[in-house]
Amino acid sequence: MTRRILLIGVAAAVALAGGYAAMRGAWSPPGAVAQAPKGKGKGGSVAVDVAQAVKKKVPVRIDLLGNVTPIAQVAVKPRIDSEIIEVHFSDGAIVRKGDMLFTLDHRALDAQIRQTQGILNGARSQLEQAQRDVERYEALVAKNATTLVTLNNAKTQVNIFTAAVESNSAQLELLRVQRDYTFIRAPITGRVSMATAKVGNFARQADPIPLATIIQVAPVYVTFALPQRSLPELRQAITNETATIQAVVPGDGRHASGQVTMVENTVDPATGTVPVRATMPNTDELLWPGTLVQVRLVFREEDAVAVPSAAIQVAQAGPFVFVVKNGVATVTPVKVARVLESETVLGGGLEGGEMVVIEGHLRLTNGTRVSPRESKAGT
DSSP, X not given: XXXXXXXHHHHHHHHHHHHHHHHHHHHSXXXXXXXXXXXXXXXXXXXXXXEEOEEEEEEXXXXXXXXXEESOEEEEOOSSOEEEEEEOSOTTOEEOTTOEEEEEOOHHHHHHHHHHHHHHHHHHHHHHHHHHHHHHHHHHHHTTOSOHHHHHHHHHHHHHHHHHHHHHHHHHHHHHHHHHTTEEEOSSOEEEOOOSSOTTOEEOTTOSSOSEEEEOOSSXXXXXXXXXXXXXXXHHHHHHTOOEEXXXXXXXXXXXXXXXXXXXXXXXXXXXXXXXXXEEOOTTOOSOTTOEEEEEEEEEEEEEEEEEGGGOEEETTEEEEEEEETTEEEEEEOEEEEEETTEEXXXXXXXXXXXXXXXXXXXXXXXXXXXXXXXXTTO
C-alpha cells in the first residue's frame, strides 16, 4: 500500500513539471536573451562618466564672511524744544542733503526776534544822538564854551550805547539761528527711516530717541576679518593693483564689486585676524546696511589645472583621481590647492588634458577596464 502511494506521488510531480515547462514556453517571447547587469559596458567593462582636466587661468582667492556697514549714519534730533507742525518726507524714502525733513513751531521765536529788533533800533538811535553830542561838545571845548568833563561824559554815553547795539545785535543773531533750528534739514544724502514722531508731537532735545535716522546707502562699506596667513598675499595684491572683491548676498544670484580701501594696522592676537574694509559703489542698492554677505577676495590669477570636484577621491594616502587612458582607469595621486564652486584647482598630479572619472568610482579599482562617456557641460 505504501509503495503504491509513493508511485502516485512521483507521477504527480512529473506531471506538474511538464505543465510548468509547457506554460513557460507559451508565455516567453521567441528570441529573448538575458540582460547584462547594470553598470557593465562592452566586454564586461565598467561604464563611467568622464570629464577633461583643463589647464587655464584660475583666481587665487579666499572666501570669507563680511558685514555691510554704512559710511555715514546720522540720527536726526531737534536742537530746540518745540512742537512738530509738518513732516516733509515719506518713511523709508531717499533724501538729499539739504532737503527739509521737519518743521517746528517758530511763532514764539518770531515774536522774540521782533522784540529784540525794536530794542536794537532804539539803541542805534541813542548811539547816533550820543555821537552828535560828542561832535558838538568837541567844537564847544575848542572855543572854551564848555568844560572838558561834559565832553568826556558824552563820550562815555557813546561807549554805553555802542555796547547796547552790539549786545542786541548778538541777541538778534542768536534768535535767528534758533529760528533756523525749527527747520530740520537732511545733513547727508541717504535713505531715511520711519519718523518716530509725527505732526502734533512735542520734540525735545533731551529725548533719547531721534526723530529719524538717515543712512548712506551708496557707497557702503563691507568689513570682514582676514586670517593673518593671507595678509602678505593681500598686501602684495594691493601693491600690484590686482586685488578685487565681490560681495554675494545669500539667496541672491547677483554680486557687488568693490575695492579694498583699508587694512587695519594691527592683527588681533585673540583671533589671529586683521580687519579689512572694502568700499562698494552699491549704485543699485544690492547691499543693504547690516546684511551678512559672503566675501570673495581675489588676490590674483594664475595658470593651473582644474577638474570637476566630483572627480576628487580621498584615501589614506591622500586625494587621488581615476585617469582614463586606452579604456583603463588608473589611480593618480593629486595635490588639491583650493576649491572654487564646482571645480577643484590642483597644485600637482595632472598636466591638463587628461580624462578623469566623475561618476562610477565605487565600481573601480586601479587598472579596471572602463567604457567612458564624456559628461556634458552642466551635468
